[in-house]
Amino acid sequence: xxxxxxxxxxxxxxxxxxxxxxxxxxxxxxxxxxxxxxxxxxxxxxxxxxxxxxxxxxxxxxxxxxxxxxxxxxxxxxxxxxxxxxxxxxxxxxxxxxxxxxxxxxxxxxxxxxxxxxxxxxxxxxxxxxxxxxxxxxxxxxxxxxxx
Amino acid sequence: xxxxxxxxxxxxxxxxxxxxxxxxxxxxxxxxxxxxxxxxxxxxxxxxxxxxxxxxxxxxxxxxxxxxxxxxxxxxxxxxxxxxxxxxxxxxxxxxxxxxxxxxxxxxxxxxxxxxxxxxxxxxxxxxxxxxxxxxxxxxxxxxxxxx
Numbered sequence: 001x002x003x004x005x006x007x008x009x010x011x012x013x014x015x016x017x018x019x020x021x022x023x024x025x026x027x028x029x030x031x032x033x034x035x036x037x038x039x040x041x042x043x044x045x046x047x048x049x050x051x052x053x054x055x056x057x058x059x060x061x062x063x064x065x066x067x068x069x070x071x072x073x074x075x076x077x078x079x080x081x082x083x084x085x086x087x088x089x090x091x092x093x094x095x096x097x098x099x100x101x102x103x104x105x106x107x108x109x110x111x112x113x114x115x116x117x118x119x120x121x122x123x124x125x126x127x128x129x130x131x132x133x134x135x136x137x138x139x140x141x142x143x144x145x146x147x148x
Numbered sequence: 149x150x151x152x153x154x155x156x157x158x159x160x161x162x163x164x165x166x167x168x169x170x171x172x173x174x175x176x177x178x179x180x181x182x183x184x185x186x187x188x189x190x191x192x193x194x195x196x197x198x199x200x201x202x203x204x205x206x207x208x209x210x211x212x213x214x215x216x217x218x219x220x221x222x223x224x225x226x227x228x229x230x231x232x233x234x235x236x237x238x239x240x241x242x243x244x245x246x247x248x249x250x251x252x253x254x255x256x257x258x259x260x261x262x263x264x265x266x267x268x269x270x271x272x273x274x275x276x277x278x279x280x281x282x283x284x285x286x287x288x289x290x291x292x293x294x295x296x
Contacts, residue, residue, distance in 0.1 A: 016192075018192075021187070021188045022187055026182060026183050027183075030185070037171075037172045039258070040167055040168065043168075047166050064256050065213045086256075108234075108256060110187070112185070
């Protein structure tokens with residue numbers, strides 16, 4: 001997985017007779033205080049969303065129904081993660097570019113964010129993102145090289 | 149609506165080309181700090197869940213996919229609310245008995261709670277609930293009578 005991202009797994013409680021419940025304790029299962037929550041649905045399969053990074057905000061993305069693919073990038077690395085199980089969450093830290101695509105017809109993508117809405121925290125221009133990403137991650141990747 | 153409960157409505161952003169996003173700012177759209185989140189799915193239509201009250205915890209329930217019915221009760225009143233639209237949330241305050249039933253096959257019920265999991269906050273015995281509910285709501289209903 002690329003820098004500043006990780007896959008989280010959650011426990012599921014229940015059975016076929018009563019259904020299934022996934023509990024998330026904030027500060028434990030979700031590694032930050034949640035200030036904003038949103039959910040996305042009814043996205044056509046051909047549509048792509050996202051196309052931005054956050055300077056500060058952290059998120060956890062959970063596909064609670066259906067499936068969706070998430071492309072996550074820094075200036076040096078790229079991963080595509082398919083979310084197709086509500087017991088996994090994709091943690092996306094700050095300064096990571098994200099794109100969401102291949103939403104299944106029934107997909108519901110649930111997102112928890114560490115900050116309230118703040119327009120100034122978004123980087124929506126990919127060239128500006130690349131500049132700020134190089135600056136931000138340079139030391140991280142340089143440290144990696146030293147460790148090799 | 150019965151005491152200690154209310155229906156919340158949320159704004160939805162988007163269009164048919166890109167899909168729809170419902171943003172919830174914690175402390176504004178959700179009237180408490182969120183310490184626990186859970187989601188329930190794959191509940192058979194014949195199953196009923198809930199059958200408890202909380203002494204202190206407050207919740208908001210949102211059906212982000214499909215539909216479900218929620219029975220909410222105090223010792224004096226009862227309502228059944230059908231959640232079938234992800235832009236509505238049912239706020240359930242403390243000391244309200246709740247039962248969830250008639251889950252559609254595709255239903256995903258998302259719940260935000262004001263407290264971390266605490267077994268001692270649950271009242272699961274309906275007779276004990278009735279006793280505590282009478283004590284808790286007595287003054288509320290008596291004040292209502294005076295106002296009539």
